[in-house]
Amino acid sequence: MKLFPSLRGLAATAIGCLLALSQAQAQGVDLLPSWNDGAAKARVVAFVKAVTEPGGKDFVPPAERIAVFDNDGTLWSEQPVYFQAMFVRDRVVALAPKNPAWKTKEPFASLIKGDLKAVAASGEKGLAALMAAAHAGMTTAEFDKSVSDWIATARHPKTGRLLTDMTFQPMKELLAYLRDNGFKTFIVSGGGIEFMRPWTERVYGITPEQVVGSSGGLKYELRDGKPVLVKLPSVVLNNDKEGKPVGIQRHIGRRPIAAFGNSDGDFEMLAWTTSAPGARLGMLIHHDDAEREFAYDRKSHVGKLDRGLNEAGTRGWSVVSMKDDWKAVFSAPN
């Protein structure tokens, strides 16, 4: 009996490790090239050094190096509306012929007329409820395919870029940098968990089990004798604001040591992350670059950042200026 079927796999892993090592040994390579030298970048690097240095007073074992990232406004743009709202609109329009009652039922009626503001006004919670209502009865496999098909061609109304090309290059470098240093990187978003999972691995290198999001009920049943999971209209997790620490505990079961957000919806996630002893990192991405992206904060109906700006200083959170701290904003087209 051959007991070492994975010899080639192990060899490949060892070679991969050696390559990573030699790459890191090459002096002068900046692993965060899209970040300008400044306080934000220095803070990240100092934090990573503190928690990874063996024997250091702030050393954290790799299994406990949990970093959580909001998605909308933190890893990709969220203006003029959460991108998921565009998906919901397109899905509702596509499904409308089979659901004639929607023509007179709100918020479906407004949606079908193209009133995205009405969707946006209901927030991520309203979006999740709409998603659940619009997709109840679909199997998870059918829903996955509908997301994958849509995201492959969906473009931003202002920039014309693919939505997956509205992702932030500095944050992708940060994700990779943390993973290179033994961190596990999780998305913790108010967006729908099943809306994100079909593409986060390709776009961010984040596998489905490391995506936490608002979640609807599911039911196991047999269709044509085969097991399927069917989406229910119920909401089992509203993963926003106070819901984010709940989602983190439910899915990760361990308090993160680093958290990245951009709005007051991330306030409790950062508070939960940074209020335990030891080295902790809390960062808020401030959308202050109207030229390269969008500028909004205290008054915005999407991604409102008000309390976070007020309290970042006293809580020891860094505020990242997209304008000043980032050399580039969007990643190169995928």
Added chain:
Amino acid sequence: MKLFPSLRGLAATAIGCLLALSQAQAQGVDLLPSWNDGAAKARVVAFVKAVTEPGGKDFVPPAERIAVFDNDGTLWSEQPVYFQAMFVRDRVVALAPKNPAWKTKEPFASLIKGDLKAVAASGEKGLAALMAAAHAGMTTAEFDKSVSDWIATARHPKTGRLLTDMTFQPMKELLAYLRDNGFKTFIVSGGGIEFMRPWTERVYGITPEQVVGSSGGLKYELRDGKPVLVKLPSVVLNNDKEGKPVGIQRHIGRRPIAAFGNSDGDFEMLAWTTSAPGARLGMLIHHDDAEREFAYDRKSHVGKLDRGLNEAGTRGWSVVSMKDDWKAVFSAPN
């Protein structure tokens, strides 16, 4: 600015890889030494070879190598009652002085009198509800500590072993063997998620985020100005039977390619895992060793295995005989 704080970490990883490689290269080392040579062991090895061989028709990329394990009766014993029932009894007895109403309220009254059968009869679902009721109002940190303290000394009523020494050595070898081959190993148990997480990393090498279990509601709030997560009496996931594929989708978001269970509570998990195309592995541990562990199946009130035995053959699932397939049962004392 020093940009390579993790150089030593990377070096350690590379050295670890090389050690693993040289270990595997040493001819004749059996990575599953507690398994007798036979059909079950051969099936595992052939499956792992099939999904890890680059270019093979059944090759599965590492990110998709998801293996799920039931806990009670699959990774450790479950007789004479689920071990969690003993925890619940001890907790209820400890908390009883502060909850005088329990003296006349079922199932608390029976529990306080030591009637574990009454708890067992309510099944894993009843246990989860009892857990939730008994611990509502505690913070997750307080609950974690109560589990950790308890499991450090809790012993089995028949064998006198620590409960964590009632874990199965062949299954621990299997977990390690799969992980060495790029698999991610998850627990998917009807037991309480917060009951398992405090010790699964130490005992099985399974980190908290890879533990899926029955879950109660949580609420974020401030106590003495510090954020805490408080346990609620509600049940948000009954992770048993049809609930297991739901828990898998919610937490992992990807269909496993291998599933290991021991009772009809695992039937749907194995059906979900093995009913998709490609190489799949479904295994049922059969408790047929009264001498070294316990012998029970079709008639047992705990860990009943009836439909699984009937349908394993037609579904292509392997039935593992603890008596014939395992050289050893329990792991050496921790």
